[in-house]
Amino acid sequence: MLTVLAAILGVVSGAAAWVLIHLIEIITNAALFHELSTTPTPLSELDPNWTLFVAAMGGALLISLLAKWAPVIRGHGIPEAMEAVLTKQSRIAPRTAIAKPISAAIAIGTGAPFGAEGPIIVTGGSIGSLIGQVLPVTPSERKILLAAGAAGGMAATFGAPLAAVMLAIELLLFEFSVRALVPLAVATAVAGGMHSALFGDGPLFQIPSHDFAGLDVLPAFVLLGIACGLLAIVISRGLFLVEDLYRKLPIGNFWHPVVGAIGFATVGLFVPRALGVGYDAIDDVLNARLAIGTVAALALGKLIAWWLALGSGTSGGTLAPILLISSSFGTVIGTGLNLVLPGPDPGVGAFAVVAMAATFGAAAQAPFTAIVFVFELTRDYDVILP
Known part of the structure; x- marks a missing residue:
């Protein structure tokens, strides 16, 4: 059952990554470039002036208001997932799955110097935790689902499934086990496939070849x-x-x-x-x-x-x-x-x-x-x- 649920988490994480990244692009264009578009505009084209302060402060106020409803949105996400594993039997509040990506999109879209990967990781983890809270599973299985969702989020964002598995093992599971490895591999493979389908299958960064020989x-x-x-x-x-x-x-x-x-x-x-x-x-x-x-x-x-x-x-x-x-x-x-x-x-x-x-x-x-x-x-x- 864990393997099937992990595959579902991979699909959900890929969809969450696509939605959040496009939401960031929409808010960025509206708040910083004053246009409605889903096409990403590089910040090298930004003409910084006083309106930048209006956008940044407006976004900050919205996040502070949202934090009153869901305090867990504060921070970058991975420590919060680790805390849930260590102290809360891998239980994350369901509202996190909604509040975290929305708050991150507002923050980044209004200029905050962050990445989208942390919120997507915690969104995937919170969905995995929610599934583990709804279904009759053990705390150990719920931890695996949380880690699978988080790893799926990272794989969906960067197209890096192997690193996502290792990150989940090193920072969330704190141990290596075959029982956990299979769901992690399935979730990240599916999420990595979603990344290729939605964002392309090339490397995230195109770099020239370097001579490291010798x-x-x-x-x-x-x-x-x-x-x-x-x-x-x-x-x-x-x-x-x-x-x-x-x-x-x-x-x-x-x-x-x-x-x-x-x-x-x-x-x-x-x-x-x-x-x-x-x-x-x-x-x-x-x-x-x-x-x-x-x-x-x-x-x-x-x-x-x-x-x-x-x-x-x-x-x-x-x-x-x-x-x-x-x-x-x-x-x-x-x-x-x-x-x-x-x-x-x-x-x-x-x-x-x-x-x-x-x-x-x-x-x-x-x-x-x-x-x-x-x-x-x-x-x-x-x-x-x-």
Whole structure:
């Protein structure tokens, strides 16, 4: 029965991903570009002005109102799913399946620097949990359904079914078992198929080929790994610091997202591409289409905007921001290493790709998932060793 339910969860997760991504595009076009369209408009075309503050603050107020009905929408989703597994016998409130994607679409559509993957993951997980609460299953089986729904959400978003299985095992199930593996594999395979049917079957990011051959290039990647580990520490501790600062504000939690909106909108005035999901910006960084100064500004702007937004308690995912921050950081570090280290130059795009895996693995404490994840995003086998 679990296998059949997992297949259903894969279909539902794929549909949820399609609906949320298109809802984000509609809200983005309406709020930031003042037009009604389902065609995504890159934020590089945004003309930032005072209306950006109106959109961001309006979205923040809507999210604060929605949080009164469903407080679980605050945050990026994965920790909430982990909490449900650890403390609530994998029970997630049914309203989460509705409130989380709506709040995330509002936040991202009005400029918040988040990804859609976290909300889709928690939506899939909450649907799996709901099925497990309605049907007569054991807490262990309900946990498997929650993990299968969450993994399906990740596979449907990124087209990365293998990484989705590993993420569910490392962060939600905390153990490997054949009984759990089969439903996870079925859910992610179906969701991955949904991704191919709805979004195309190519890699999410098109990157040029890189020459990783030869041991003489590995010392540069060792240094990059150390730098990315430090970046992961900065990302995490900086977020905790910002959250503490919000708690010290002499205003209620209801107004924190509004303060965060003012903050990330201010960043958006100077670095518009730091706002929103940022997949197009990641693609430009990986393909070395941007000047190094622009890349550095993008990394810093995205990091500050993300801190201010997520620390305020609004709703959105963290994977896409980390991918943009780390790929930009890797480009900057790679440019510097190429200047001071002898030997072949694999290209700054290679450093950007490896930095994504290293930073994500360090930040999530899931290194194997990170390696497989970046491989599936790029379909570049050569990236595995560095």
